[in-house]
Amino acid sequence: MNQASPSLFKRIFNTAFFSAGILMALIIILLFGTSSKTVAAEAKKPFRILLITGGCCHNYVFQAQALKEAMEKVVKRAAVDVNVVNEGGTGTQYVAPLYDDPNWAKGYDVVVHNECFADTKDPNYFRKITRAHYAGVPAVVIHCAMHTYRSATEDDWREMLGVTSKRHDRQVKFSVKIDDLKNPIVKGMPAEWNPTASDELYNIDKLWPNAKALASAVSVESKKTYPVVWTNQYGKARVFGTTLGHGDTWKDPIFTNMLSRGILWAAGDLKK
Ligand SMILES: [Zn+2]
Incomplete structure (x- = not known):
């Protein structure tokens, strides 16, 4: 062998x-x-935003442009693509045909709601919107979006927002306290921030259980403290919200930078 x-x-x-x-x-x-x-x-791939805007009381053309410019400063991808759906005129009621397509949000990284239709109240209509978000479409909600569908008795939209609000203070200057300086969205902001413009402080009756306040302000009228910036989890979707943004606040770079970071966070694109 x-x-x-x-x-x-x-x-x-x-x-x-x-x-x-x-x-x-x-x-x-x-x-x-x-x-x-x-x-x-x-x-x-471009960073794709669907911006739903229009309705009462604000300059949405200017705000859409300010949002696009702010996003171009923070997005790391090759391009920012903002599809602006500015419909409904300047009234308080509107039903957008966009939502008749069950895949209305398909292909977007995030949907930004900056519309103002307080008197539209059909739950079958706004559930076409909340249903898509609940299934995972990230949302950002700004200022008058919090009073949109205000006349409705059903809470679906408010649960998606993360807050319930029915009124706001008159437009005045107020300072904003950052509640969570470690949060990546507001990190680097002044702990006591004095926005350059006056704004309307929305009175928050309820912060929903999955929502977390990141910044707050004291009402000059009632002396109560209300959240003005927050995050929320709605079903599978991240939601970022702020009640700031009535008018010239959009010219304040601290505001637009915070908003753009919130948009990135909702889409899962914010690097710490
Ligand atoms: Zn306003």
Whole structure:
């Protein structure tokens, strides 16, 4: 019976070791190559925003432009694509045909609600919107979105917002206290922020259980403290909200920077 010499063992061992090494290298190249391709593909895709706006009381053309410019400063991807749906005139009621398509939010990274239709109240209508968000479409809600569907008795929209509000103070200057300076959305903001413009402080009757206040302000009228910036979880969707943004607050870079970071956060794109 022939016995294999020690040098034969060594050769076999070396060959096996060499082959395993090549295999490992191939796996690493394959994995690393695929993940960098995915990252590169993601970076080439534009950041897509659907902005729903229009209705009573505000300059939505100016606000849409301010939002786009603010996003261009923070988005790391190749482009920012804002689809502005500015419909409904300047009244307090509107039913948008957009929502008749059950896939109305498909393809967008985030939907921003900056509309103002307090007297539209059909729950079958606004549930077409809340249903999509509950299923996972990230939402950002600004200022008069909090009084949109205010006349409705059903709470679906308010649960999505994360707050219930029925009125606001008259327009005055007020300071904003940042409640959670560690939160990545408001990190770096002055702990006691004095916005450059006057605004309307929305009176918050209820902060919903999944909502968390990030900043608050004291009413000059009632002396009560109300959240003005918050995050919410609605079903599978992240929601970012602020009641600021009536008029010239949109010219304050601290506001637009916070808003754009909130939009990134809702979409899952905010790097800490
Ligand atoms: Zn307003």
